[in-house]
Amino acid sequence: MELTKRKRLTISLLYGMLIVAAANFIGSILPIPFKMPAQYLTAWNSFLEVYYKHLPLILTGTFAVPTCLCIMYMSKQKNENFYRRFINLPVAFSLLGSVGWIIFFLAIIVTMLAAKTPINIPVLLILFMFCTLKSLLSFTIAYFTLETIHRKIILPKFFPEGHLNKFNRISKMSLKFLFFAFYISTGIFPLLYLLAAYVTTLMNSAIEIDMTIIMILGLLVIAGIVLCLIFDDYFDSPLKKLQKGTEVVKSGDYAAHIDIVTTDAFGGLADSFNEMTESLDEKTKKILSIQNSIVTGMATMVESRDNSTGGHIKRTSSCVEIFINKLKTSQNFSELTQDFCASVIKAAPMHDLGKIAVPDAILQKPGKFTDDEYEKMKTHSAEGARIVENILYEVDDLEFKQIAINVAHYHHEKWDGTGYPDKLCGTQIPIEARIMALADVFDALVSKRCYKDSFSYDKAFEIIQESLGTHFDPELGKLFIQCRAELEELYNSYA
Numbered sequence: 001m002e003l004t005k006r007k008r009l010t011i012s013l014l015y016g017m018l019i020v021a022a023a024n025f026i027g028s029i030l031p032i033p034f035k036m037p038a039q040y041l042t043a044w045n046s047f048l049e050v051y052y053k054h055l056p057l058i059l060t061g062t063f064a065v066p067t068c069l070c071i072m073y074m075s076k077q078k079n080e081n082f083y084r085r086f087i088n089l090p091v092a093f094s095l096l097g098s099v100g101w102i103i104f105f106l107a108i109i110v111t112m113l114a115a116k117t118p119i120n121i122p123v124l125l126i127l128f129m130f131c132t133l134k135s136l137l138s139f140t141i142a143y144f145t146l147e148t149i150h151r152k153i154i155l156p157k158f159f160p161e162g163h164l165n166k167f168n169r170i171s172k173m174s175l176k177f178l179f180f181a182f183y184i185s186t187g188i189f190p191l192l193y194l195l196a197a198y199v200t201t202l203m204n205s206a207i208e209i210d211m212t213i214i215m216i217l218g219l220l221v222i223a224g225i226v227l228c229l230i231f232d233d234y235f236d237s238p239l240k241k242l243q244k245g246t247e248v249v250k251s252g253d254y255a256a257h258i259d260i261v262t263t264d265a266f267g268g269l270a271d272s273f274n275e276m277t278e279s280l281d282e283k284t285k286k287i288l289s290i291q292n293s294i295v296t297g298m299a300t301m302v303e304s305r306d307n308s309t310g311g312h313i314k315r316t317s318s319c320v321e322i323f324i325n326k327l328k329t330s331q332n333f334s335e336l337t338q339d340f341c342a343s344v345i346k347a348a349p350m351h352d353l354g355k356i357a358v359p360d361a362i363l364q365k366p367g368k369f370t371d372d373e374y375e376k377m378k379t380h381s382a383e384g385a386r387i388v389e390n391i392l393y394e395v396d397d398l399e400f401k402q403i404a405i406n407v408a409h410y411h412h413e414k415w416d417g418t419g420y421p422d423k424l425c426g427t428q429i430p431i432e433a434r435i436m437a438l439a440d441v442f443d444a445l446v447s448k449r450c451y452k453d454s455f456s457y458d459k460a461f462e463i464i465q466e467s468l469g470t471h472f473d474p475e476l477g478k479l480f481i482q483c484r485a486e487l488e489e490l491y492n493s494y495a
Contacts, residue, residue, distance in 0.1 A: 011089070011154065012073070012089075012093075015089060015090075015093045015146055016093065016097075018142065018145060018146065065099070065100065065103055069096045069099070073085060073092055073093070073096065086158075087155070087159075087164055089146065089150060089154075090142075090143055090146035090147040090150050091143060091147075093142065093146060094138075094139045094142040094143040094146060095139065097138060097139070097142050098135040098136070098138055098139040098142075100135075100138075101131045101132070101134050101135035101138060102131070102135065104131055105127065105128060105131040108127065133184075133188075136181070136184050137184075139181065140181045140182060140184070143181070174236070175232050175235050175236045175239070176228070176229075176232040176236065179228045179231055179232050180225075180228055183224050183225070183227075183228050187220075187221075187224045188221055188224065191217050191220060191221060194217075195214065195217055238260050238262075238266035238269075238270070239266075241258050241259070241260055241270070242258060242260075242266075242269065242270065242273065245257075245258040245273060245277075246273075249277060249280070252396055252397065254277055254280040254281035254284050255277065255281045256277050257274055257277065258270045258273050258274055291395070292346065294391075295349060295350055295353075295391065296313070296349050298353060298356070298391075299313045299349045299350060299352065299353060300313060301356075302352060302353060302355045302356045303352070311447075311494065312352070312443055312447070313349050313352070315443050315447070315490075315491070315494060316348060316349075316351070316436075316439045316440055316443050317345070317348040317349050318490055319439040319442060319443060319487060319490065320344060320345055320348040320435060320436065320439045321345045321348075322483050322486045322487060322490065323435060323438065323439060323479070323480055323483055324341045324344055324345055324435070326479055326480075326482060326483050326486075327341070327435075327476075327479060328341060330479055332475055333479075336431075339399060339400075340399065340403070340432075343397070343399060343400040343403045343404070343432075344403055344407070344432045344435060344436075346400065346404075347400065347403050347404035347407045347408075347432065348407065348436060348439070350384070350388050350391075350404050350407060350408055351384065351407050351408050351411050351436050351440065352380065352384065352408075353384045353387045353388060353391075353408060354379070354380035354381055354382065354383035354384025354385070354386075354387060354408060355380045355384070356383075356387070357379065357380065357383040357387075358376060358377055358379070358380050359376070362376055362377055363377075378412070378420045378421060379421075381408065381409055381410070381411065381412050381420065381421050382409060382421045384408035384409065385405045385406075385408045385409035387408070388404045388405050388408045389401070389405050392404060392405075403430075403432045406430040406432050406433050407432050407433055407436045409421070409433070410422070410424065410429055410430055410433035411433045411436040411437050411440055412437070413425075413429045413433060413434075413437070414437075414470065414471045414472075415429070415434075415469060415470060415471060415472055415473055415474070416469070416470045416471070418470075419471075429473075431473075431476075434472070434473045434476055435476065437471075437472060438464070438472055438476060438477065438480045441464070441467075441471070441472075442460060442464065442480070442487070445459070445460035445463060445464075446460045446491055457484070457487075457488055457491075461481055461484060464477060464480065464481060465477070465481060
């Protein structure tokens with residue numbers, strides 16, 4: 001439903017009238033108990049009668065001001081700022097409505113000054129407390145009334161899909177605030193109201209105030225505050241845990257678990273949440289497993305076309321995993337996260353997917369490539385990046401997607417800038433591609449190809465050592481050489 005200017009003005013006027021009605025209702029019913037013929041309330045009743053007869057029109061006038069403020073609040077707002085204000089109507093209008101009691105208090109003072117009535121400071125303090133408490137009670141009743149209407153009727157009509165949090169600066173009343181607002185209105189208000197009547201009566205009767213009664217009332221107020229804090233923690237703590245859990249799931253971590261072990265509604269909600277995340281996590285793992293199987297299957301299919309590189313995908317993937325585990329223990333590469341390391345290992349089988357676009361005549365050629373054939377072979381890195389990007393188009397993990405693309409695209413780049421396809425040099429080459437380059441070349445050196453015999457481990461590591469700073473990243477290369485024992489054990493297992 002479209003929120004037209006006419007509709008928003010109608011809603012604003014309706015809410016404003018509800019606030020005025022609530023405030024006038026409170027203002028009219030509260031003095032009623034004090035008109036009972038009880039002797040100890042006579043002074044307070046007299047006080048109200050004196051000052052109320054000076055205000056025949058002021059009460060209505062002072063609440064017309066908040067109504068106008070409410071209409072002005074919504075009348076000239078547009079776009080997101082307007083929708084933000086519309087969503088915030090209950091709290092905004094309730095606060096503006098409470099202003100009426102402040103104006104009411106000031107109007108009494110102005111009226112007294114105009115009538116040249118002597119101002120009694122203690123009496124004004126009592127009146128100030130009276131207006132303040134009425135303001136708080138008005139806010140509470142107005143807020144809960146408007147919020148109920150807003151939440152159940154108005155907002156669902158104009159925002160049927162929800163998503164209200166997309167608007168910035170939405171006012172959110174905390175549980176602590178709501179508990180205290182309710183407590184002030186239903187607990188403290190009657191106590192202080194009775195206390196004011198009690199003190200006023202004794203002051204006018206020249207009777208000594210019994211401090212025991214005041215202390216008892218004070219203890220009741222403190223006990224109420226403590227109970228509010230306890231209730232706030234009881235409700236707020238599990239809600240915060242649930243909110244944090246949903247944020248974690250929203251970020252893509254479906255293994256999130258909420259630790260709320262209770263038999264109440266929050267415990268049941270937490271159990272349902274945990275069951276949901278467990279189900280999502282299990283299904284996500286299955287999807288990822290299928291995805292990995294497809295990618296590995298494609299890589300194996302590509303490899304099956306190249307008779308000279310049998311087992312290359314499996315060996316280089318294991319080689320990368322050994323190397324990554326070494327990097328995790330190095331201080332120089334401590335910034336590499338667990339997610340990054342896992343993504344590089346996962347992306348390793350995709351590094352040669354681009355060879356699917358290389359003709360069989362070139363891919364299966366037993367001898368040395370001609371210059372033209374070599375140029376065509378070199379296209380496999382850029383083509384591989386394109387294929388990987390298309391395969392992973394629907395993947396939510398953007399970091400993994402980019403790592404996989406970089407591994408396919410840049411694993412033939414060289415540290416000195418003489419590699420391909422983009423002749424990147426040094427740290428311009430993504431670190432995941434530099435890692436893949438070492439594993440790729442090492443496997444090519446120690447494996448038998450149709451155009452060469454396999455090199456010994458000594459010869460292979462000697463070539464890598466000599467290529468540090470030219471072909472390979474010097475720091476990464478040194479750490480790779482330190483993996484010699486694990487790499488030899490791996491390759492001996494394939495023999």
